[in-house]
Every structure is written in C-alpha cells, then in structure tokens.
Amino acid sequence: MVNNSTVDAAIHTEDLRVERGGRAVLRGLSFDVPRGQVTGLLGPSGCGKSTLMRAIVGVQARCTGVVEVLGQSAGSAALRHRVGYVTQAPSVYPDLSIRQNLRFFAAVLGADQGDVDDAIAKVDLVDYADDLVSRLSGGQEARVSLAVALLGEPELLVLDEPTVGLDPVLRRDLWALFHRLADSGVTVLVSSHVMDEADRCERLLLMRDGVIIADDTPQLLRSSTGADDIEGAFLTLVDLDREASR
C-alpha cells in the first residue's frame, strides 16, 4: 500500500540513500509518516534504523534523495525547535541532577523553565528529580533524555529504541505516554528491534537491510500476509522477497 497523503505527512522521503564507511546503509527509501500518530520503525539490529533517524533529524552526512520533515528540508534551522530527537545512547550530563539537566537544556533550547517539572512528571521521574543522573539506572537515564526532548513541546518526536531494556510496566507506561502525545497532535516515530512492540503502534515501517519492506497498519499487515503476529508477517515478507528475486 502506498500512502499518497504527502502534503500532510510529517515525514516524506523519496529515494533516500545513505552510505557509511563505503557501504550502502539506506538503499532508496520512499515513504511517508502521517502526522499525529505513533509510527513504529521495526527491524533487526544493523538494518539502518538509527541511520534513518539521523537522516530525518538532519545529522547524517552523505545523504541523497529527498527527506522532508514537517514540510521543510530535513535539518533546516527552522525545524530545530519543532523536532525532538532522543538517541539510543543517553545524552545528558551524568554529574548533574535530573532537574539541573533539564534546567540547562531548557535554557539552551529557549524553553520555558516552567516546563521543567512538567517534563519530569511526564516521564515519571518526580521522585528522583534531585538525584544525580550517574546514580540512575539505564532505563531512568533514557527517560531523562526523553524528558529533554519533550521540553520544547516538539511537533515531531524521533525516539531511537527508547524502550530497550525497560521493565514491562515501564514499557507500557512509556507507550501510553507516546499515545497521549500523539492524541495531542504530536507525531511520534519510535524505533525498536523487538517485534512484539509492533501492536502498540498505529502504523509500522518494517525495515531490513536498508530497505523498507512494509509500510502499513499492524492489522492490515497481518491480514495481508496471513500471519498471526508481526514477526510472522516479517518472515513471510522476507520469504516472498527471496522468491521474487530468485
């Protein structure tokens, strides 16, 4: 299925290609991500999810093709305040407390200092607000990064594997947060290599080896492949592709 609502898409790419270290990592991606939904970018490790996200936020070198974000070319200055990006590795100061980190980033990003406590509450870290980040668990640290991304009230949130290694309760809570954000109009793009997170997304981009092999809702993906779950759908699509190229 091809989504033709390019005018209104939050992200629009045409024949996006990226080379890293002499290898083609993204091999001609064309897709749209609709606004105001939670879209999952699923695929095994090394398939190019992080590279694609970097291209979307405009920090990936040697990109060719079209990448438009919120109607503008990716990485353009006007987009900085409209896009939030959380990398796979945490990106906050370990020797400051959670609140100090958020105050710092609020000041740099020109966000309201009043948003600091809101952001901490959204990621459920109120009880730890004055703890040093270096004393937090990996999952908590990742949520501090997420809180930073929420500070500027971005229209598009790009989250690179935000739920990896979290306990199931926390994972459920984070997905609930993503949906609340989407309901308020934010477009959320979440990557994961865990296929069972697929059903938490309204829309899926399945990726393998630098190529998008499916772009659909979880329901339609299952029914069109006849699989019980997304892992099954993924395997069916890979098998079909192999047969076709034989």
Place this chain on the structure above:
Amino acid sequence: MTTVNAVLASTRAELLRLRKWPALWVMTGAWLLLNVMFVYVFNYLSYTTGSTTPRGEGIPKEALLAEMLPAAAPISAVQGLPMFGGAIMMILGALAIGSGYGWGTWKTVFTQGPSRLATTAGSLVALVLAIVAIVALTFVLDLGLSTLVAATESQTIVWPGLGDIAPALGGGVLIASMWMLGGALIGTLAKGPALGVGLGLVWVLAVENLLRGVANLLGGMDVVTDHLPGTAAGSLAGGLGAGGGTDGTPGVFTTLDTASASWLLVAYLVVFAGITAVVVRRRDLA
C-alpha cells in the same frame, strides 16, 4: 531566537551548569590551594624558619616578605597562571567542552537548540566569565591572607592601587582564557576530554620547556620558542611584575615586552576560538 539571544541563552545555560558542576569546584579548589601553598605557605615557612625550601635560597628575607604583603596581592593572584594555573584552565576547557561529545549532550543541543555556532560561543563566553570569577576570587583570598601576614608580622599595610589591580587581574584573565580556549579546542578536536587533558598537560608542563632547551642548543629556533603560547603567557606575567628568572616562579619570563605578549595572547585566543568554531560548525555529529 536571534543569534544574540541564542548566545545569551546558551551562556546563561552554561553558567547554570558550571555552577552545579563538581569538576569546576574541584579545579577551582586545586588552583586556590596551589596558589596559597606557593605564594604564602612555603614562603612564610622559609621566611620564619629560614629553612631551605626551593624558593628560599638566594632570596633576601625582605623580598620574601614583600611578596606576601597586600601590595603584592594582585600579582600573587595571577603569577601561577602561565604554568600550573594554565594547566588547570586547559583541563577546565577540555572537560567542559570535550565531555559533551562523550555524553552526547552536544548532539542534543545541536539537533534541537539554536545554531551550533551560537551555542558553542555561549559556552565559551560562560567559561571566560567563570575564569573572571576564579581570578577575582583568588585576588580576594590573597588580599585576605596578605593582610593576615602583614598583621602577624606587624607591617604597615599598603593597599594595592587600582592601577596595579586592573592590569594584573586583566592580564591573569587573558592568560587563563588563552589556556582554557586551547583546552576547549583540543577537547573539540578529540571529541572528548581525556586526550585534551593529557595533551594539554604535556604541552604546558613539558613540551614548551623541552623546545626552549632545544632552542638554547640550536640557533634559529628561538623565533619559534619566543612566540609559543606559554612564552606569551609567561612574558605577560613577568611584565606585570611576577618574579621570573631561575629562582622565581616557574613559567614566568621576560622574553617579550608586555604589549607584544598581550597581543600574542589575544591572537592565540582568537585562533583557538576560531578553529573551534569552524570544526564544530562543519563536523558531522557522530
């Protein structure tokens, strides 16, 4: 945000962070401790006991005492900056700017914040302001200690005039800022603090001295060694009145006159900041 507002916002943010940053307090403490030890504790011990500390030999007692009195406080506060103070400032710059690469914080700022140049400029401005505060704090501390020494030794107190304080502290800020920006540049190039700290220390404490040694043996090398950052820093301190020479403060010279030393420091400062800006601006974020 306009560019000016962006620089201001990022200066404010960086000041906020620096105030809460343990590393800054540790380094400020280390600097103050070294300053007090070398200017007051060791000198006072050799003054009262006549024992042979490295600095005690060959220096008349009156000269030792004079260095510890309030009139000398402006120079006392800055004479250590060309060498060990400079090393500390270099570490400060390398840590403050380099750490952000390892922790990924620059990535966050550069993807969501104002332009890279504005945020980097803001951080560097904040660090220079921190240096102004450190130099002022050192002066106040030294003024207090020297008053104590004067009272203990029943000396009449002669306060330093503004004409002595302003050039000394201004020169100190210039020297310290030059080293700090050097550290910031290495931290940026290396995308991390460790190499910056290591290289900075080796440069400030060893390489320049080795080069000067070589220059003494080979002719023609002094054109280079006379214009090294450390020579400029040491010459400015020397020109302001810090004790140089073989038994004086390490790293203090009289190679260049005050004006050329100051201009050379300004040139290094501009070059270090300029290269940092270009690298930050053009580089792909890993």
